[in-house]
Amino acid sequence: MAYDTANTYETIELFGLTERDAQLPIPEDHILTDHIIRESFEALLGQLRGTGLEAEIEPLAHGLATILQRRKVALGKEVDRTADKIGALAKSHDGSEIAETALEEAQARFVQLREIVGAIEVMSEAAAECYEIETGHAFIPAAGSRASVRAQETGAVFEARQLLEQHDRETAVKSKVEGVPLIVSGATDWTDVDVIFNTLDKVRERIKQNRNQEIFLCHKGGKHGAEMIAARWARARGVAQARFDPRWSAHGRAAPFKCNDEMLDDKFAATGVVLFGGNGVALNLGQKAEAKGLTVMRVADPAKKTAQD
Numbered sequence: 001m002a003y004d005t006a007n008t009y010e011t012i013e014l015f016g017l018t019e020r021d022a023q024l025p026i027p028e029d030h031i032l033t034d035h036i037i038r039e040s041f042e043a044l045l046g047q048l049r050g051t052g053l054e055a056e057i058e059p060l061a062h063g064l065a066t067i068l069q070r071r072k073v074a075l076g077k078e079v080d081r082t083a084d085k086i087g088a089l090a091k092s093h094d095g096s097e098i099a100e101t102a103l104e105e106a107q108a109r110f111v112q113l114r115e116i117v118g119a120i121e122v123m124s125e126a127a128a129e130c131y132e133i134e135t136g137h138a139f140i141p142a143a144g145s146r147a148s149v150r151a152q153e154t155g156a157v158f159e160a161r162q163l164l165e166q167h168d169r170e171t172a173v174k175s176k177v178e179g180v181p182l183i184v185s186g187a188t189d190w191t192d193v194d195v196i197f198n199t200l201d202k203v204r205e206r207i208k209q210n211r212n213q214e215i216f217l218c219h220k221g222g223k224h225g226a227e228m229i230a231a232r233w234a235r236a237r238g239v240a241q242a243r244f245d246p247r248w249s250a251h252g253r254a255a256p257f258k259c260n261d262e263m264l265d266d267k268f269a270a271t272g273v274v275l276f277g278g279n280g281v282a283l284n285l286g287q288k289a290e291a292k293g294l295t296v297m298r299v300a301d302p303a304k305k306t307a308q309d
Contacts, residue, residue, distance in 0.1 A: 026119050033126040040064075041130040058135045065127035065139055072124050075117045082110045095221075097247055179214035179240065180207065181268050185260075185285050186226025186276030192302050196229045196276055197236075199299055203274060204239070211271070216240035218263050218270065220256065226276035256281040264288055277301040 027036070041064065045057050089103045128139040182203065190196070204215050217234045219227045221243040234241045244262050246255035260281065264270060272295040275282050286296045 026115050029122050032119055032122045037123050037126040038130055041127070041134065045134060058137075061131040061134050062139070065124070065131045068120060068124040068127050072117065072120045075113060075120060079110065079113045079117055082106060082113055086110060095243075095245070097245060097249065100245060101247065101250070179216045180211065180271040181218045181242065181263075182207070182215040183218045183263050183270050183273045183285070183289070184227060184230040184276070185219060185273070185282045186230075186278045186299075187282070187301060188222060188225035188227075188279075190226040190229065190276050190301055190303075193229050193232075195299065195302060196226060197233050199274065199276075199297075200230065200233050201237075203272075203297070204237070207271060214239070215271070216242060218242045218244065218268070220259050220263075221245050226278070230276075257284055260285040260288055264292060264294075270294060272296065275299065277304065 045061055048054055048057050086106045089106055093099045093103060131139045207215055217230060217239055219230055222228055231241060244259045246259050248255045251258045273286060273289040274297045275286050276299045289296050
């Protein structure tokens with residue numbers, strides 16, 4: 001695209017309104033409407049009243065409102081594309097760190113985009129109102145429609161969307177993990193299957209009696225030792241699992257400790273921790289759990305006790 005032939009909207013797409021840091025806050029509605037849109041209109045158009053450029057007020061006001069309208073439409077399409085991307089990533093997720101990172105980034109971008117679309121929509125409506133106040137004419141975009149997508153739907157399209165929404169709700173209910181989280185960790189060289197099966201059977205039964213709830217297992221997805229055996233126990237008993245994979249490329253050697261923090265996050269409300277032997281990572285998990293007031297059960301490895309005897 002040649003810069004000197006690009007229209008205003010293309011220039012904005014090229015240089016402005018691009019992705020921003022997701023941590024930066026979105027301005028509140030009153031700031032968007034009053035301090036940004038209305039003051040911008042007044043600063044630009046107010047100076048043209050009573051001058052030889054007064055005839056340009058109407059097309060300039062229309063152009064400003066149309067830019068925001070077009071940006072809202074473009075962002076709405078990007079929201080749809082990102083939603084499709086999330087669905088595809090979730091469907092093809094292979095448990096790798098790359099897939100996990102891609103899914104997390106897509107979800108974060110989706111949330112960010114929805115907030116941006118909401119803000120642009122507020123600005124777009126405010127700009128349309130400013131145009132109408134300034135000119136006395138109803139604002140009609142140069143392309144597209146000012147009406148919301150839902151307002152343009154036919155009856156058949158509306159019913160189709162309702163059906164899809166119902167399907168999404170039913171799928172979410174089926175996918176929802178019920179119960180209380182129980183965190184399991186331990187030694188990678190643990191081999192005694194019976195000890196882990198018997199221990200988790202007892203813990204599960206005790207929680208059912210005390211809280212009348214099923215558990216679901218939280219672990220770091222270890223391919224060997226205690227966590228691998230615990231995962232086998234969960235599959236054998238029909239207990240749901242949540243795997244917290246260490247993100248080595250992001251956190252380096254601290255990755256397993258970051259996993260401990262994630263499993264102990266208050267939003268998961270873990271009921272307790274069971275440690276089958278373990279190393280410094282497991283000890284760190286136990287100490288942090290106790291600091292949060294959680295019950296920690298430590299089970300010694302029978303093989304190592306026998307060796308010591």
